[in-house]
Amino acid sequence: MDLDFKRVVIKLSGEALSGGVGHGLHDETIEKICKSVKDVYDLGIQICIVVGGGNFWRGRSSENIERSTSDHMGMLATIINSLRLQATLENLGIPTRVQTAINVHEVAEPFIKRKAERHLEKGRIVIFGAGTGMPYFSTDTTAALRAAEMNADVILLGKTGTDGVYDCDPNKFDNAKKFDELTYIEILNRGLGIMDATATSLCMDNNIPLVVFGIDDPENLVRVAKGEKVGTIVRGK
Numbered sequence: 001m002d003l004d005f006k007r008v009v010i011k012l013s014g015e016a017l018s019g020g021v022g023h024g025l026h027d028e029t030i031e032k033i034c035k036s037v038k039d040v041y042d043l044g045i046q047i048c049i050v051v052g053g054g055n056f057w058r059g060r061s062s063e064n065i066e067r068s069t070s071d072h073m074g075m076l077a078t079i080i081n082s083l084r085l086q087a088t089l090e091n092l093g094i095p096t097r098v099q100t101a102i103n104v105h106e107v108a109e110p111f112i113k114r115k116a117e118r119h120l121e122k123g124r125i126v127i128f129g130a131g132t133g134m135p136y137f138s139t140d141t142t143a144a145l146r147a148a149e150m151n152a153d154v155i156l157l158g159k160t161g162t163d164g165v166y167d168c169d170p171n172k173f174d175n176a177k178k179f180d181e182l183t184y185i186e187i188l189n190r191g192l193g194i195m196d197a198t199a200t201s202l203c204m205d206n207n208i209p210l211v212v213f214g215i216d217d218p219e220n221l222v223r224v225a226k227g228e229k230v231g232t233i234v235r236g237k
């Protein structure tokens, strides 16, 4: 892989923390993921993490709750996950800061780009919680936004239940073909559901490379960071 890995944004879905159950937090799984994050950190790579909240709540999945209230619930869920990851990373000896897009002063710092940069320079991992702070957006879009703001070299998108981007659902079609490389415009044109369209467009417009890989085996994260050919690379052009 010809990508630079000096500063990365790792995007983890909430589901990735649930250990295959889909909801809640699974200690062993989180421990494994954080150990892999530590291996990447030990390579000298600056790490930002954006974590989702789907293991607790997804705004769009409720029919009875007004959407922005429901989305605020989802954003608060991402803060729980951020604190959970921070706790485990710090147990592993890695200084970590959580910055949130919704202010919760007693538990985390607000998102301040310059402060986040300083943390990275001082060897701290920065976890961005509460998504963008705005309803109707996703944490994939947050990963794209923070990657652009923080001048990250690449987004590492860990997916559960797949090991890359396919032309159709590999769980339904035996002849599904996995892409080694792809462009964002192809994702949009083919309607591939690997990220929502807002996140995909933001990555495309800002020319941010993305590696989509399977997080069910957390060691894939280290393989990707070492430049091994794992998953699918998505580029702007």
Ligand code: UDP
Pocket: 012, 013, 014, 015, 051, 052, 053, 054, 055, 057, 058, 059, 060, 070, 071, 072, 073, 074, 075, 077, 078, 130, 131, 132, 133, 134, 135, 136, 137, 138, 139, 140, 142
């Ligand atoms: N969310 C939001 N704005 C954001 C990011 C997230 O409103 O900028 C809400 C939204 O309701 C979403 C939930 O938080 O469903 C959890 O985020 P996401 O679905 O991206 O989590 P993941 O599927 O990655 O676990």
